[in-house]
Amino acid sequence: MRVTVLGGCGAWPAAGESCSGYLVEEDGFRVLLDIGYATLPRLLHHVRAAEVDAVLVTHGHPDHCADLNPLLRARVLGDSAVAPLPVHAPPGALDAVLALDGPRMLAGGLVAHDLAPGAPREIGPFRLDVFDLPHHVPNAGLRLTGASGRVLAYTGDTGPSPDLLALARDADLFLAEATYPERVPEEDAPYLSTAREAGRTAASAAAARLLLTHLWPDTPAEPALAAAAASYEGELSVAAPGVTVDLG
Ligand SMILES: [Zn+2]
Numbered sequence: 001m002r003v004t005v006l007g008g009c010g011a012w013p014a015a016g017e018s019c020s021g022y023l024v025e026e027d028g029f030r031v032l033l034d035i036g037y038a039t040l041p042r043l044l045h046h047v048r049a050a051e052v053d054a055v056l057v058t059h060g061h062p063d064h065c066a067d068l069n070p071l072l073r074a075r076v077l078g079d080s081a082v083a084p085l086p087v088h089a090p091p092g093a094l095d096a097v098l099a100l101d102g103p104r105m106l107a108g109g110l111v112a113h114d115l116a117p118g119a120p121r122e123i124g125p126f127r128l129d130v131f132d133l134p135h136h137v138p139n140a141g142l143r144l145t146g147a148s149g150r151v152l153a154y155t156g157d158t159g160p161s162p163d164l165l166a167l168a169r170d171a172d173l174f175l176a177e178a179t180y181p182e183r184v185p186e187e188d189a190p191y192l193s194t195a196r197e198a199g200r201t202a203a204s205a206a207a208a209r210l211l212l213t214h215l216w217p218d219t220p221a222e223p224a225l226a227a228a229a230a231s232y233e234g235e236l237s238v239a240a241p242g243v244t245v246d247l248g
Contacts, residue, residue, distance in 0.1 A: 001026045001146040001247040003173060004046060006039040008239030010157075010179045010214035011063055013038040018241055019063040020214060022154070022175065026146045029053050029124035033142060033154050033175075040067040040074070042241055049074035050082040054123050056115070058156025059139040060093030069100045072109040088113045088123070090138040115140045131167045133158035135191045141167045150247040153207070157214065159190040160197060168205035172247045175239070176201065178212040181223040199228030199236075213239035 002025045007018025019036030023046060030047055031054045043052075049071055057065045068087065075082045087094065091114045098106070117130045123144070131141035139156045141163065146152075153171040155164065157179075168174045176198035184192045195212050202210040210232055212224050221238040228236055237243065 001144075001148060001150040001152065001172075003152060003175075003245045003247065005211075005213075005239045005241060005243040006042040007036060007241055008213040008215065008243075009036075009063070009217045010177070012217055014217035017217070018042055019066075020058075021067070022239075023047070024126075024144060024152060026148065026150075027125045029126070031056060031123055031126065031144075033144075033152075034058055034064040034156070035067045035071060036063040037066045040070045043067075043071070044074075049078060050080060052085065054086045054088070056123070056128070056140075056142055057087065057089035057093055058142060058154070059090060059135055059137050060096065061137065061157070062097065064156070065089070065094060065097050068094065068097050072106045073101070076106055076109040084108055085110045086113060086123075087111070088115045088128075090115050090140050093138065131163045133161050133163060133167075135159065143167055143171070146247070148248065152247065155193070157191070158193055159184075159188075160193065164201045165205050168201055168207050171205065171207045173209045173211060173245055174198075174202045174205065174207035175211045175213055177214040178224055178228070179214050179216055181219075181227040195224035195227040196230060199230060199232035202228070202234065203232045207234065209235040209237075209245065211237055211239050211243075211245065 006021035018038035020034040021039030129143040178195035
């Protein structure tokens with residue numbers, strides 16, 4: 001399983017950056033986890049639009065799903081006929097981004113599936129387990145298990161939750177929202193996380209690698225890395241375009 005970071009900015013893309021988007025590949029199958037602002041041009045450095053096999057969107061904020069619109073445009077308006085794209089998202093999460101074009105424009109471009117906790121589902125070679133995590137809007141934590149048995153756990157955007165431990169348990173890679181290094185402003189404290197908390201969860205869950213993501217735009221990586229390293233001793237880095245992690 002290989003994970004390629006397309007972007008890691010929270011909220012909006014800083015100069016030359018992109019918001020949340022991760023390309024996950026195994027056995028030739030390509031799934032995107034989130035597709036936020038400015039991720040499509042980066043994706044197209046790696047694969048053609050027609051080569052994406054599925055998209056999983058954690059929640060409906062545009063820093064996680066805005067570039068679904070240009071991805072669908074590239075597939076529908078491009079030269080060759082492409083099968084409808086399976087897109088999994090919490091109910092209603094895609095309403096706004098899909099309304100950017102009239103219904104005829106992208107007709108047949110996608111097949112939408114609701115994401116919710118429950119029985120695991122199969123996405124190509126992956127098993128997907130979904131966790132309902134606290135954010136301003138419904139947010140699906142995603143745990144992908146590859147055919148190889150490798151596990152990628154991704155929080156989306158989340159406040160503190162006991163379910164994070166189950167999401168990240170023994171993961172080969174824990175991709176964790178860490179908007180702030182040490183402290184979330186009070187009004188957002190139930191809905192966002194810190195690097196310090198991500199480090200604690202990664203340590204408790206015995207995750208093999210921790211990749212911090214969704215840092216506030218234009219903030220340096222070092223304070224986030226230091227906060228996470230206070231409790232986590234494994235392999236630790238910050239998500240940025242071009243970072244690739246091979247999970248074997
Ligand atoms: Zn976000």
